[in-house]
Amino acid sequence: MSERRIGTFALSRRILMESRRFWPHIALIFLVSIAATPLTLLTPVPLKIVVDTVIGEMPLPSWLSGLLPTSFQEANETWMLIFAAGLMVAIALLSSLQGLVAWILQTYTGENIALAFRSKLFLHMQSLSITYHDRQGTADSLYRIQHDSSAIQYIVTHSAIPFVTAIFTLAAMIVTTALLAWDLALVALAVAPVLFLLSSVSGRVLRERWHQIKELESSAMAVVQETLGALRIVKAFGKEEHESSRFTYRSGQLIRNQVRMATLEGGFDVGVALTIAIGTAAVLVMGVNRVSNDTLTLGELLIIMGYLAALYAPLQTISKKVAEMQSWLASAERVFALLDARPAVEDRPNARPLVRALGAISYKNVTFAYEGGPPALKNISFEVPAGTRVGIYGATGAGKSTLVSLLFRFFDPSEGAIELDGVDLREYRLADLRNQYGIMLQEPMLFSATIAENIGYARPNATHEEIVAAAKAANAHDFIARMPDGYDTMVGERGMTLSGGERQRIALARGFLRNAPILVLDEPTSAIDLVTEAGIMEAMERLMRGRTVFIIAHRLQTLKDCDMWLRIEGGELVATGAGAPLPVYDGKTDKGLREVS
Numbered sequence: 001m002s003e004r005r006i007g008t009f010a011l012s013r014r015i016l017m018e019s020r021r022f023w024p025h026i027a028l029i030f031l032v033s034i035a036a037t038p039l040t041l042l043t044p045v046p047l048k049i050v051v052d053t054v055i056g057e058m059p060l061p062s063w064l065s066g067l068l069p070t071s072f073q074e075a076n077e078t079w080m081l082i083f084a085a086g087l088m089v090a091i092a093l094l095s096s097l098q099g100l101v102a103w104i105l106q107t108y109t110g111e112n113i114a115l116a117f118r119s120k121l122f123l124h125m126q127s128l129s130i131t132y133h134d135r136q137g138t139a140d141s142l143y144r145i146q147h148d149s150s151a152i153q154y155i156v157t158h159s160a161i162p163f164v165t166a167i168f169t170l171a172a173m174i175v176t177t178a179l180l181a182w183d184l185a186l187v188a189l190a191v192a193p194v195l196f197l198l199s200s201v202s203g204r205v206l207r208e209r210w211h212q213i214k215e216l217e218s219s220a221m222a223v224v225q226e227t228l229g230a231l232r233i234v235k236a237f238g239k240e241e242h243e244s245s246r247f248t249y250r251s252g253q254l255i256r257n258q259v260r261m262a263t264l265e266g267g268f269d270v271g272v273a274l275t276i277a278i279g280t281a282a283v284l285v286m287g288v289n290r291v292s293n294d295t296l297t298l299g300e301l302l303i304i305m306g307y308l309a310a311l312y313a314p315l316q317t318i319s320k321k322v323a324e325m326q327s328w329l330a331s332a333e334r335v336f337a338l339l340d341a342r343p344a345v346e347d348r349p350n351a352r353p354l355v356r357a358l359g360a361i362s363y364k365n366v367t368f369a370y371e372g373g374p375p376a377l378k379n380i381s382f383e384v385p386a387g388t389r390v391g392i393y394g395a396t397g398a399g400k401s402t403l404v405s406l407l408f409r410f411f412d413p414s415e416g417a418i419e420l421d422g423v424d425l426r427e428y429r430l431a432d433l434r435n436q437y438g439i440m441l442q443e444p445m446l447f448s449a450t451i452a453e454n455i456g457y458a459r460p461n462a463t464h465e466e467i468v469a470a471a472k473a474a475n476a477h478d479f480i481a482r483m484p485d486g487y488d489t490m491v492g493e494r495g496m497t498l499s500g501g502e503r504q505r506i507a508l509a510r511g512f513l514r515n516a517p518i519l520v521l522d523e524p525t526s527a528i529d530l531v532t533e534a535g536i537m538e539a540m541e542r543l544m545r546g547r548t549v550f551i552i553a554h555r556l557q558t559l560k561d562c563d564m565w566l567r568i569e570g571g572e573l574v575a576t577g578a579g580a581p582l583p584v585y586d587g588k589t590d591k592g593l594r595e596v597s
Helices: 008-018 020-034 036-042 045-055 077-127 130-136 138-146 148-180 182-189 192-229 231-236 240-292 298-340 400-405 430-434 451-456 464-473 477-481 500-514 530-544
Strands: 361-369 375-384 389-393 415-420 437-440 518-522 548-552 564-569 572-578
Touching (some): 008 020, 008 148, 008 298, 020 036, 020 148, 036 148, 045 077, 045 298, 077 148, 077 298, 130 138, 138 148, 138 192, 138 298, 148 298, 182 298, 192 240, 192 298, 240 298, 375 400, 375 415, 375 572, 389 400, 400 548, 400 564, 437 500, 451 500, 464 477, 464 500, 464 530, 518 530
Parallel strands (some): 389 548, 389 564, 437 518, 518 548
Antiparallel strands (some): 361 415, 564 572
C-alpha cells in the first residue's frame, strides 16, 4: 500500500492528541523525571569536598556551608570524609528511587496508552470494507495493530519525556558549568551543532529504512499466517519445505536490511561518541592549563569534568533519541495510515433508527462494481414481499453472494438503490440495519470459545436458558449435552474440533437466538451428507417461518419450497419465477421461469 509520509511535527501532534486522556499521567512522569536534574548536579559534589576540603585546605562551597552547623565544619577531616561518603550514598539512593518511580509510571502509562490506541485501531479495522482487507491482507493489519501501535507508547513515555528532560538537564548543566568557568562551557558546547547535524541527516535516512524493515517483517508474518491457515492443504500437497523456504527467503531479506540498519545506527553512534570525545579532550586540556596557572582548583576541575560528563549525557540522549525515534515514527506513520483509511460504507448524517423491520425488500436498477473492476451486478430489479422465501441460483461467480452482500451494506450499489420496507438502506443506521439479518454460510464460522459463547454471539445479553432453548430449536441440544463439558465445551479454532453438521447446528442455534426478520442462507447444507441435511433442514424450516428468506444454492432441490426464484448469470438477473412447481434448469433454458427482458 502506497502511503504518504507525515512530517515529524504533524506526526508528533497527532501522537500527542491520541494520548490526551493520559496527559495527567504524562505530566507526573515528567515531574518525576525532572527530579533527576538536581540529583545529577549533586553527583560530583562529594568528590569536590574530598579533594578540596578533606585532602586540601579549601573551605566548603558557600551554598553547602550555610546548610551545615559551624561545629561540624570545624571537625576533623575524618568526619568531613564520612559526610562526603554519606552524601554520595544518599545521592545514589535518591537517584535509584527516582529512576524506579519513573520506570513504574512509564510502564503503567505506556501500556495503557498502547492498549487504548490498539483498541481504537482494532475497532476501526473492523469498520473497513472487505475489499480493503482482501487487497491489503490481514497479516499486515495484524502487524500494525499488534506491533506498530506500540509506537505511541514508546514515543510518549520512552522518547519524548526523556528528550524533554534531557533539554532541561542540559540547560541546568550549561548554566552551572558557565558559572564555574564560562570559557570551558563554551568549548564544551562547540560540539552541539555537529551533534544536531548528525541527528538531522541520520534521522531522514533511518526513518525510510525502518519503513522497509517493517514491511518485510509484515511480509514474513503473512507467510506464517497463510501457511497455518491452510495447513491441511500444505500437508496434503507435501509443501512444508516449500513454505519453509518462502519464510526463510523473506526473513533473509529482513535480516539483510536489519544488518544495513545496524551499520547505519552504529556509524551514527561512532560519530556521536567521537564528537563528544573531542569536546571532552579540549575541555580537559584547557582545564589542566588553568589549574597550572592557579586560576582553577583541582577540585573545581574535577567537578567541571563531572558536570561536563553530565552535560554531554543529555546532548548524547537528545542525539540518540532522535535516531532511535525513527523506528517508532515509521511505525506511527503506518498505524495512522490504517487509521486514516476510510470505511467504504458509513452512516449518513441523521441516519434513521430501525427497531425491527417487516422484511419487504426491493432492488431498483442496482448496478455494482468492485473497486477497479468491471460490473459484478448489472441493472438488477425485483420486489420481495415481507415473509417471502427467495431462491437464488446460477453458476459459480455469477454474482449471487454479491447480490445479498449488498443487503448487509458490506458495499453500496454503484447505481440504483435497495429498499427495506420502502426506505433506502443507506438511510438507516448501519448497526440497526445489520441487526435485521441472520446469516448461515456454507462453512459456518465459529470462534475459539465455548459452545455457549458461540451461540450467544448472536445476542450477548442472552441468558443460559435462552441459549439452551435456541440449541433445542436447532436440534443441537442432544449432541451438546453428550459432551463432557456440555455448553462449556471449547470448540477450538474455527470450531474444527466439531464435525461439519455439528458446526452447522450451532450456527443454526445462533440464528434462532438472533431472531432476525430477514435470513440469508448461503449454501447452508452443501457441505454435509443427506442424513445430516435432513435433520438440519427440519430445524431450518422452523427458523424460516414468518421471515423473509434468501437462499443461495447450486442444487435446485434445496430451493423446492421457495415462493420465488431468481437466476443470476454474469451479474445479470436473467430469469425470475414464483410459485410451484420447482423450476427445471438444464443449463440453457429455465422451465417454469420467465425470462427477464
